[in-house]
Amino acid sequence: MARSKKQSYKDFEKKNIVILGAGFAGVRAALDLDNLLRHHDEYEIILIDKKDYQVYNSALYEAATTEHSLVEAKKVKKTVAIPLSDIFRNTRVKVFKAYVDSVDVDSGMVVTDSRIINYTYLVLALGSTADFFGITSLEKYGFTLKNVEDAVMIRNRVEDIVTKKDSARLVIGGGGFAGAEFAGELHNLIKHECIHHNKKCENFEIMVVEGSTAMISSLPENVSKMIGDRLSGMGLKLKFSTLITEAGPNFVVLNKTEKLDCDLLVWTGGVKAARTPGNPDLERDRKDRIVITDNMNIKKYPNIFVAGDNTGFLDPQTKKPIAQTAQEAIRHGNLVAKNIFRAIMEKPLHPYQVGNSKYIIPLAGKYAIFYSKNLVIHGFLGWVIRRAADLRYFLSILPFSKALKHWLFETEIFMKND
């Protein structure tokens, strides 16, 4: 078996805390553990990801809609990829760029494509993947928007369509957060590409197909309506209570009956948790989220904690799974770090408290809707709040000058389409 050829990372003097996934949850957990364990050299903090950067997902829709002639692909990547070496420069977190092949929960071992690592504590924070609801043609022909490569491919495809065609239909499957944000910015991109290539913008239709009765239907009705009005006011076609039931190289089928020509299909209609590699025997819900205790660890394996989109945790009030968002993932990472520290100190663990979520939904140009429990702000001020939230996040993970530099660079690139 290949395993024996792999280098084993086993320092007998130290105990390993291994974090799988350098997304919002994993990065937060690693930074907080580094801080909490500063006087505990007997612990090694190891963060493993297949990439050597964190993807700032919240801005992927912007990256996918930067105009070709204005921004080169290398710069697009820089806007949403934050190097892990910058984040962990002044810490003792060891970052391994490796693909996790399997996790052996019984012997406490992580097998990657380059080494085997034993752990005393493990954090599972591998994020999520697109859910195609078993429709294989959708998986084959739909573009997803989950990483930097997706963003670059989508923008190349849009450029290709506008260059070669005089009219086209671009379909976005799913009117949730990602679908709504992407739709608005795609409209701007099409507008700019049409001007650049001397095409008629009104001949390029953007259609959002959504299964429920409104855009981002998890938000209160008035906010959903505001989002729908903004997009339809820009000329986008919104189809509610409609499912994409089949896709092909140049068509989509709606509700099993209506076949439409389609030049680009972007699927943002659902996510499910990324499966833990090696499929260890862990209890999961129907979206593959791992069932955890109030303290965010697994009942059968209390030294394994779960954070971010991997987490299957029911809100005690609504009895619904907690949202799969970056802000939740950051909260999880923070609590998981605290609880690992408390377990080491042999103190009782803290339970997870569902927080009051705030949402910012950017909808093309310098416009965004900010929503929290009792407050809705929309328009330019919403956009300013969004820019401030981005800066706040970068400051929370990067040294001041790097955070500011990244934010200014991102702002400059993303404003080119506005």
Ligand SMILES: Cc1cc2nc3c(=O)[nH]c(=O)nc-3n(C[C@H](O)[C@H](O)[C@H](O)COP(=O)(O)OP(=O)(O)OC[C@H]3O[C@@H](n4cnc5c(N)ncnc54)[C@H](O)[C@@H]3O)c2cc1C
């Ligand atoms: C387009 C888009 C827009 C979004 N916008 C927002 C927003 O505006 N606000 C908001 O709150 N949320 C937003 N979200 C949701 C948010 O990004 C996720 O909820 C969040 O990223 C979850 O964090 P995580 O740490 O669980 O996973 P992720 O951030 O996805 O990180 C998981 C990490 O695991 C790594 N990984 C996975 N499998 C392996 C493996 N086998 N080996 C090695 N490494 C592996 C991946 O490379 C990745 O770095 C958006 C998501 C998308 C896709």
